[in-house]
Structure formats: C-alpha cells, structure tokens
Amino acid sequence: MISLTNIRFRSIVEAADDVIIVTTPELEPPGPVILYVNPAFTRLTGYSAAEVMGRSPRILQGPGTSRMTLQAIRNALAAGREAHEKILNFSKAGAPYWLDMRITPLHDDHGRLIAFVAIERDVTLDKRRLDEQEYTAERDTLTGLPNLRAFTRNLDAIVAAAYTRGVAAPCVAYIDIDKFRRVSETYGELASQAVIFALADLLTDNIRRVDSIGKLSHDRFGICMPSITLSDATTLCERLRTAIAATPFVTPAGPVRLSVSIGISMVDPDNYSANDVLLGARQAMRKAKDTGRNRVSVNQPTDWP
Numbered sequence: 649m650i651s652l653t654n655i656r657f658r659s660i661v662e663a664a665d666d667v668i669i670v671t672t673p674e675l676e677p678p679g680p681v682i683l684y685v686n687p688a689f690t691r692l693t694g695y696s697a698a699e700v701m702g703r704s705p706r707i708l709q710g711p712g713t714s715r716m717t718l719q720a721i722r723n724a725l726a727a728g729r730e731a732h733e734k735i736l737n738f739s740k741a742g743a744p745y746w747l748d749m750r751i752t753p754l755h756d757d758h759g760r761l762i763a764f765v766a767i768e769r770d771v772t773l774d775k776r777r778l779d780e781q782e783y784t785a786e787r788d789t790l791t792g793l794p795n796l797r798a799f800t801r802n803l804d805a806i807v808a809a810a811y812t813r814g815v816a817a818p819c820v821a822y823i824d825i826d827k828f829r830r831v832s833e834t835y836g837e838l839a840s841q842a843v844i845f846a847l848a849d850l851l852t853d854n855i856r857r858v859d860s861i862g863k864l865s866h867d868r869f870g871i872c873m874p875s876i877t878l879s880d881a882t883t884l885c886e887r888l889r890t891a892i893a894a895t896p897f898v899t900p901a902g903p904v905r906l907s908v909s910i911g912i913s914m915v916d917p918d919n920y921s922a923n924d925v926l927l928g929a930r931q932a933m934r935k936a937k938d939t940g941r942n943r944v945s946v947n948q949p950t951d952w953p
Contacts, residue, residue, distance in 0.1 A: 694740035799862025822929035
C-alpha cells in the first residue's frame with residue numbers, strides 16, 4: 649500500500665488547482681479504489697474526501713461519458729502506459745464537467761505497480777468555447793439554421809448512407825424568395841430580417857421529421873429529403889409553396905406577403921455528390937423563376953448537365 653503521510657507531498661498536492669486522485673492499481677471492477685483526493689477534487693465535484701474514499705472513480709461517470717474514451721484509458725493503463733484523454737464526468741449534483749486527464753502508473757523501488765495517479769484539469773469553459781466556435785462556424789447567425797457548409801456536409805453523409813444501405817436516394821429542394829430585395833427596399837432591413845426568421849420557422853414546422861433544412865445564402869434555403877420519391881418531394885414542396893403564399897409574415901413594418909420559387913433535384917445515380925445535387929436543384933429553381941415565379945420546378949435526371 650502506498651503511504652500518503654509525507655507532509656511535503658501533501659503540501660504540494662493539496663495546494664494544487666488541478667484535481668489529483670490516487671487509486672489502487674486494479675482495473676477490473678470493483679477496482680480501482682480511491683486512496684486519496686486533494687481539495688481541488690472536492691471543490692470541483694462536490695464530494696468530500698470521506699464520501700469517495702474506498703470507492704471507484706466510476707461514480708463520477710454518467711450516460712454522456714464516452715465508452716470509447718474509457719476503453720482507451722483502460723488499454724493504455726493495461727499496457728503500462730500513461731493515459732491522456734479528455735473526458736466528460738459528473739459532479740455529485742449531476743452537473744457535467746470536462747477534464748483534461750493524465751493517469752500515470754506509479755511503481756515502487758522494485759518496479760511493482762502500486763497505484764495510479766490521475767492529474768485532472770477542468771477544461772469545461774474551454775470545451776464550451778470550442779463548441780460555440782464550431783457551432784457558430786456552421787450556423788446562420790440570424791436563424792440558427794445550418795449554413796451552406798454544414799448543410800452540404802450533412803447531405804453528403806445522407807447520400808452516402810443511402811447508397812450503402814440500398815435505400816431510395818434523397819431529393820433536395822432549393823428555395824429562393826421571389827423579389828426579396830423589394831421587401832428590404834419597401835419595408836426596411838428589420839422587416840426583411842423578420843421575414844427570413846419567420847420563413848425559417850414555417851419551413852421547419854412543415855417538413856417531415858427526417859428532413860433537414862439549411863440556409864444556403866441571404867434569401868435561399870435548402871431542404872434535404874431522405875428516402876423519398878421525386879413525386880412525393882414535389883407534393884411536399886407544393887404544400888410549402890402554398891403555405892408561404894398564404895401567410896402574412898409579421899414584421900415591425902406590418903404584415904408582408906411573399907412567394908417562393910422552388911427547385912427540386914434527385915441524386916443522380918451516376919454522380920451523387922452533394923454539390924452536384926445542389927446544382928441540379930438550383931437549376932430547377934432558376935427554371936421556376938424564368939417561367940413566372942411562385943412555382944415548383946423539378947430537375948429530372950435527364951436534365952443533368
């Protein structure tokens with residue numbers, strides 16, 4: 649058993665801002681067992697030293713703790729190596745927190761493994777900032793919808809999954825607000841923003857649960873419709889077009905009515921990249937514009953360039 653009575657050792661670890669935990673070296677349940685925790689552990693987790701002494705660090709894990717990360721830690725320790733991972737744990741009150749954790753095997757003078765020492769730094773704020781940056785980079789700032797980059801990546805994944813599983817390829821709708829510049833010129837920028845925001849809500853509320861929506865540019869939206877026929881996709885888009893035309897959108901300048909032109913394209917079996925299917929849907933949208941606006945146009949596979 650490791651001795652933790654050395655005053656110098658305690659003065660260092662108990663003054664540390666990082667969490668320090670010492671456990672027995674067993675990996676199989678019910679081990680490892682906690683032998684020591686410093687005050688930083690208590691401040692972060694809400695557990696007193698007495699509450700955790702003799703218990704497994706697994707009490708800090710929860711449903712969101714990555715099983716893959718836990719297995720990576722186990723594999724490293726079983727091989728006699730230091731484990732270094734970022735992991736999600738939970739406090740006594742159930743609050744989640746992220747740790748940058750290093751676990752080092754501790755050996756005695758004879759080379760025998762006698763303990764594991766974990767040094768853990770709370771990186772919750774860093775993780776949140778990173779998540780927020782990633783979220784912001786892939787979201788439209790006004791509506792919160794996925795932007796073109798995120799929508800395209802999601803479409804690529806859905807197309808690949810469809811072909812892997814042998815199910816119907818997705819259809820994509822490309823939606824453009826007719827004469828949207830006039831809305832801004834007539835009612836002002838705040839009104840145009842209100843229209844965009846309300847239209848995003850209307851579209852989200854009127855698509856299938858399996859469908860996904862993105863904001864492709866200032867006044868254009870995309871809808872990815874997995875496992876759907878071209879006929880059913882057209883029916884859905886006609887319903888959206890009709891609902892939009894019938895809706896007075898509330899703005900600071902009063903109600904605004906508008907229409908949309910929608911282009912639909914199905915993934916081409918011979919060329920099924922997200923960029924290509926978006927191009928096909930955009931071409932169909934241009935046809936809708938050129939033939940009078942406020943209508944749905946379909947880009948048949950034979951129409952592909």
